[in-house]
Amino acid sequence: MEILLVIIIGLLYAAGIYMMLRRSLVKLIIGLILLGNGANLLIFLLGKIVKGKPPIIEETEKMLGELYADPVPQALILTAIVISFGLQAFAIILIKRAYKVVKTDDLDEMNATDEDL
Amino acid sequence: MNNPFIVLPVIFQLFVAVILMFSWNSKNLQKLISVIGSLIALLISLLLLIQVRQEGIQSMQAGGWMAPFGITFVADTFSALLVLLTAISGLAVSVFSVGSIRNARVKFGYFPILHLLIMGLSGAFLTGDIFNLYVWFEIIIISSFVLLTIGGEKAQIEGAIKYVTMNLLASVIFLTAIAILYGLTGSLNMADLSLQIAQVENRGLVNVTAILFLIGFGIKSAVFPLYFWLPASYHTPPPAISAIFGGLLTKVGVYALLRVFSLIFVPDDFLASVIAILAMLTMLTGGVGALIQNNIRKVFSYLIICHIGFMLAGLGIYSTIAIAGAIFYLVHDIIVKTNLFMVSGLIFKFKGTYSMRLLGGFYKDKPLLSLLMAVPLFSLVGIPPLSGFWGKLMLIKGAIATSNILIIAFIILGSFLTLFIIARMWAAVFWKDGAALPKKKQIKYFEELKPLKRKAMISSIAFLSLISLAIGFGAEWIMQMAIHIAENLMDPSAYIQAVLGI
Numbered sequence: 001m002e003i004l005l006v007i008i009i010g011l012l013y014a015a016g017i018y019m020m021l022r023r024s025l026v027k028l029i030i031g032l033i034l035l036g037n038g039a040n041l042l043i044f045l046l047g048k049i050v051k052g053k054p055p056i057i058e059e060t061e062k063m064l065g066e067l068y069a070d071p072v073p074q075a076l077i078l079t080a081i082v083i084s085f086g087l088q089a090f091a092i093i094l095i096k097r098a099y100k101v102v103k104t105d106d107l108d109e110m111n112a113t114d115e116d117l
Numbered sequence: 118m119n120n121p122f123i124v125l126p127v128i129f130q131l132f133v134a135v136i137l138m139f140s141w142n143s144k145n146l147q148k149l150i151s152v153i154g155s156l157i158a159l160l161i162s163l164l165l166l167i168q169v170r171q172e173g174i175q176s177m178q179a180g181g182w183m184a185p186f187g188i189t190f191v192a193d194t195f196s197a198l199l200v201l202l203t204a205i206s207g208l209a210v211s212v213f214s215v216g217s218i219r220n221a222r223v224k225f226g227y228f229p230i231l232h233l234l235i236m237g238l239s240g241a242f243l244t245g246d247i248f249n250l251y252v253w254f255e256i257i258i259i260s261s262f263v264l265l266t267i268g269g270e271k272a273q274i275e276g277a278i279k280y281v282t283m284n285l286l287a288s289v290i291f292l293t294a295i296a297i298l299y300g301l302t303g304s305l306n307m308a309d310l311s312l313q314i315a316q317v318e319n320r321g322l323v324n325v326t327a328i329l330f331l332i333g334f335g336i337k338s339a340v341f342p343l344y345f346w347l348p349a350s351y352h353t354p355p356p357a358i359s360a361i362f363g364g365l366l367t368k369v370g371v372y373a374l375l376r377v378f379s380l381i382f383v384p385d386d387f388l389a390s391v392i393a394i395l396a397m398l399t400m401l402t403g404g405v406g407a408l409i410q411n412n413i414r415k416v417f418s419y420l421i422i423c424h425i426g427f428m429l430a431g432l433g434i435y436s437t438i439a440i441a442g443a444i445f446y447l448v449h450d451i452i453v454k455t456n457l458f459m460v461s462g463l464i465f466k467f468k469g470t471y472s473m474r475l476l477g478g479f480y481k482d483k484p485l486l487s488l489l490m491a492v493p494l495f496s497l498v499g500i501p502p503l504s505g506f507w508g509k510l511m512l513i514k515g516a517i518a519t520s521n522i523l524i525i526a527f528i529i530l531g532s533f534l535t536l537f538i539i540a541r542m543w544a545a546v547f548w549k550d551g552a553a554l555p556k557k558k559q560i561k562y563f564e565e566l567k568p569l570k571r572k573a574m575i576s577s578i579a580f581l582s583l584i585s586l587a588i589g590f591g592a593e594w595i596m597q598m599a600i601h602i603a604e605n606l607m608d609p610s611a612y613i614q615a616v617l618g619i
């Protein structure tokens with residue numbers, strides 16, 4: 001299970017970076033979304049994935065046993081998903097605006113900010 | 118020790134933003150609330166700094182969950198000082214916005230977002246939890262995205278594409294680093310991490326994580342070679358927005374670098390020399406980049422990069438006196454860069470252009486105002502006894518103590534480039550005979566504004582210039598505080614004790 005996740009995370013990061021390096025605006029956003037998902041899965045993976053070990057302290061014990069499913073990473077992922085949802089929504093609206101204003105989706109042609117006034 | 122007062126600067130800004138949203142339709146009421154709110158926020162931050170100076174490091178455990186399990190807020194002198202500087206810049210920008218921001222932008226929620234941005238900045242300075250720091254960074258960037266694009270001009274949108282992309286990338290890298298750090302240590306509390314990280318056996322992975330943090334914060338604080346989004350975007354929004362960005366957004370990255378690389382990762386020789394080399398290249402590229410620019414706001418954008426190099430150099434040298442110098446420089450830079458972007462906005466309101474080639478004769482037209490503008494310009498250069506001088510002096514002192522000749526050379530080169538650029542700007546904008554510029558219809562010139570708006574713009578510049586002068590002439594007081602902060606950063610046991618109680 002873990003090795004599968006490792007491969008998926010690697011693929012997501014690689015695909016994300018590759019998409020960001022393209023010149024199309026849409027691919028840029030897709031790249032950012034893939035990267036964000038890769039990061040979320042990475043947090044999930046590092047929370048020690050185990051089956052049937054809830055983080056509940058037994059009645060006879062004082063603390064948790066050695067191996068348990070850590071609930072903190074899931075809280076972190078939830079936060080990160082909500083944040084990236086908001087940011088990506090903004091980014092998608094932004095590229096729509098950019099396409100309307102600049103009339104191209106080629107990043108290389110967006111050089112109005114380099115003009116010498 | 119649980120002191121809920123320390124989150125008041127954050128909560129209060131949220132409160133102001135909410136009140137502002139309720140007065141969405143009344144532009145004048147929004148302006149009034151924003152200025153009064155910023156004034157009260159300044160008072161609160163001042164009280165916080167005084168309390169921290171008198172009673173030592175304050176901490177708060179959110180919801181009563183004891184550290185390291187809950188989210189901790191910590192106010193040491195460094196955090197409290199930066200919250201105070203944020204409040205000062207926030208007040209100045211709020212007053213300046215009253216004069217310079219068009220009603221069309223106010224109608225789309227400029228003021229609430231400004232206060233949310235300041236809330237995010239204060240939160241980032243006060244938090245003691247690394248994941249919470251990520252959340253504050255996201256609040257900062259989402260507010261800054263909106264501020265950058267509000268108005269929707271072509272240059273703004275194009276600048277925003279670059280800004281948004283690089284900041285989202287930085288966030289992902291930061292998040293990745295947090296994930297690996299959590300996997301290594303099982304903790305998110307920065308004080309606890311400071312203890313846990315020493316026990317990790319896999320030192321290679323620790324170093325990789327440190328580099329990921331360096332890249333993530335490096336993008337945010339515009340360090341070479343990751344700075345190119347900054348000169349592509351900072352000159353596009355209205356000057357008041359540029360001012361708060363230029364003053365504070367890159368500095369929060371520097372703060373995070375200083376905090377993480379003193380508390381969690383103590384730089385070994387390799388990491389320190391990587392940071393030092395990055396610092397030198399940042400100074401050089403920023404300074405040389407500024408040389409060829411004609412737009413005054415672009416010149417200031419490149420100078421931000423150049424001076425980020427000075428602060429990073431303090432971390433690269435990694436001795437108490439050098440870090441104190443970097444902190445002194447940080448204090449000076451927040452005030453002066455905010456002020457300079459406001460100065461550029463005022464020049465634009467008079468002349469209708471940012472181009473140094475077209476500008477000229479400002480001193481002849483407005484001698485008193487020019488003298489006021491000279492204060493931030495020459496503070497930036499650091500002519501003694503103005504504020505930029507002392508930070509560099511301490512940095513060079515630190516570099517001499519560790520016999521780091523190359524850094525000294527680059528600091529002097531960076532200062533010289535700044536001097537040359539500002540002197541040239543002074544000659545081009547203020548002394549050179551300027552031709553009469555054609556009046557543009559779409560610009561509302563200074564003369565056409567209401568007297569209250571004119572006073573608002575000039576008084577905010579005067580306010581920050583006074584603070585700059587106070588930093589320069591009261592350097593000893595700031596220097597003692599900077600040395601105190603640097604000692605606490607180098608030896609974080611007091612910070613850890615305040616958070617964990619051990």
